[in-house]
Amino acid sequence: MSIKLIAKNAFRHKLRTMLTIAGITIAILAFGLLRTVVGAWYAGVDASSASRLVTRNAISLIFTMPISYKEKIRQISGVKLVSYGRWFGGVYIEHKNFFPNFAVEAKSYLDLYPEFVLDDNEKAEFLRDRKSCIVGRKLANRFGWKIGDTIPLKGIIFPGDYEFVLKGVYQGRDKSTDETQLIFHWDYLNERLKKDMPLRADQAGFYMISIDNPDLAPSVSEAVDRTFKNSLAETLTETEKAFQMSFVSMTEAIVMAIRTVSYVVIFIIMAVMANTMAMTVRERLGEYAVFKTLGFGGRHIAVMILGESLVISLVGTVAGIGLTFPVAKVFGNALDNFFPIFNVSAETIYMDIAAGLLVGLSAAALPVLRAVRVPIAEGLRRIG
Numbered sequence: 001m002s003i004k005l006i007a008k009n010a011f012r013h014k015l016r017t018m019l020t021i022a023g024i025t026i027a028i029l030a031f032g033l034l035r036t037v038v039g040a041w042y043a044g045v046d047a048s049s050a051s052r053l054v055t056r057n058a059i060s061l062i063f064t065m066p067i068s069y070k071e072k073i074r075q076i077s078g079v080k081l082v083s084y085g086r087w088f089g090g091v092y093i094e095h096k097n098f099f100p101n102f103a104v105e106a107k108s109y110l111d112l113y114p115e116f117v118l119d120d121n122e123k124a125e126f127l128r129d130r131k132s133c134i135v136g137r138k139l140a141n142r143f144g145w146k147i148g149d150t151i152p153l154k155g156i157i158f159p160g161d162y163e164f165v166l167k168g169v170y171q172g173r174d175k176s177t178d179e180t181q182l183i184f185h186w187d188y189l190n191e192r193l194k195k196d197m198p199l200r201a202d203q204a205g206f207y208m209i210s211i212d213n214p215d216l217a218p219s220v221s222e223a224v225d226r227t228f229k230n231s232l233a234e235t236l237t238e239t240e241k242a243f244q245m246s247f248v249s250m251t252e253a254i255v256m257a258i259r260t261v262s263y264v265v266i267f268i269i270m271a272v273m274a275n276t277m278a279m280t281v282r283e284r285l286g287e288y289a290v291f292k293t294l295g296f297g298g299r300h301i302a303v304m305i306l307g308e309s310l311v312i313s314l315v316g317t318v319a320g321i322g323l324t325f326p327v328a329k330v331f332g333n334a335l336d337n338f339f340p341i342f343n344v345s346a347e348t349i350y351m352d353i354a355a356g357l358l359v360g361l362s363a364a365a366l367p368v369l370r371a372v373r374v375p376i377a378e379g380l381r382r383i384g
Contacts, residue, residue, distance in 0.1 A: 006307035020276045024316025027269035032324040034262035035348045040339040048241035050214035055207040058234040064203035065233045078216040083108035086205035090153030101182040103189040115173040122168030133164035136179030140169045180340035273363035281367035298372040309364035317356025
C-alpha cells in the first residue's frame with residue numbers, strides 16, 4: 001500500500017486531522033510531564049549509592065545521637081568512611097526562600113559524595129574557613145550568589161541569625177545530583193549551640209557511612225545497630241536508598257494519583273482518536289467497497305486504515321515529545337523548591353512513544369473490522 005496514499009488520506013479532512021493531532025500532542029505532553037513529576041519524586045532514590053548507609057536515631061529522624069558514635073562506627077568491620085551532620089532548616093531572608101541546608105563534617109562529607117564536583121581551590125578555601133559554605137549551581141543561580149558573598153540564614157530549628165561566606169559552587173556529576181543544597185561546617189553550628197543551647201551541642205542528626213562492598217550492607221547495618229542497642233540513643237541503619245524511600249512512602253498516595261491521572265489522559269485521547277477513525281471509515285465505506293471490487297483484499301484495507309491512524313497518532317506524539325523538554329524546563333524552574341531534580345528521562349520518552357503507538361493501533365481496531373467485514377454491495381450504497 002502506498003505510503004503517499006496513506007499520508008494523503010490522513011490529511012484529507014485537514015481541520016479534523018489537525019484538531020485530533022493537537023489533542024494527541026496535548027495528551028502526550030501532559031503524560032510526559034506527569035511521568036517526569038513521578039520521576040522527580042523518586043530522584044533522590046535513584047541517585048542513592050549502594051555503597052552508602054545512613055544511621056539515624058531509632059525513634060525518629062528528629063532525635064539526635066551523640067557525636068561520640070562516630071569512632072565506634074568507624075571501628076566496625078567493613079566500614080570505610082564515616083561522616084555526620086544535622087539538618088539545619090534555615091531560611092534566606094524570608095520564609096518563602098527555603099532550600100535544603102545542612103551542617104556537616106565537611107572533609108569526610110565531601111569525600112563521601114564525589115558526585116558533588118567542586119573546584120580544588122574552592123574546596124580548599126571551604127575547608128579552611130569554618131564560617132564558610134558551599135552551594136549547588138542551581139541555588140547560586142536562583143539567588144545570584146557569587147564567590148565571596150555573605151549569605152545570612154535565619155534559624156528555625158536553631159533560633160538565631162547565622163551568616164556564611166560563600167567559598168564554592170558545586171556542580172552535579174550526574175543529572176540526578178541535587179544542585180539546590182547549602183552545606184556548611186558542623187563545627188560552626190556546634191560552637192553556637194555550646195554558647196546558646198548547650199544541651200543540644202555535640203549531637204549528630206545522622207551518620208553517613210561508606211562501606212567497602214555493597215554486599216556488606218546488611219551485616220554492617222546490623223553491626224552498627226547492635227553496637228548501640230540498649231543505649232540512650234539506639235540507632236536504625238539502612239541503605240541510602242531505603243532511607244530516601246522512607247520519605248517517598250509518606251506521599252505514596254499522591255504518587256499513585258499522579259500515575260493514575262497520566263493513564264487516564266491516554267485513555268481519553270484514545271477515545272478521541274477512535275472517534276476520529278470511526279468517522280473516517282464511515283465516510284469512506286463506499287471507497288473501500290470500490291477497492292474490494294478492484295481486487296484489493298481485506299489486508300490492504302486494514303493497512304490503509306491502520307496506517308492513517310498511526311500517521312495521525314505519531315505526528316501528535318512527536319509534537320508532544322518535542323514540547324515536553326521546553327515545558328519541563330519552565331515547570332522545573334518554577335517549582336525548583338519542590339523538585340530540585342526535574343529531568344525528562346529516556347524512559348519517559350519511550351513511554352510517550354509506546355503510548356502514541358497504543359493510541360494509533362487501538363483507535364484503528366474497530367474501524368478496521370467494520371471496513372473489512374462490510375459487504376461490497378452495502379458499501380456501494382453508502383454516499384459520502
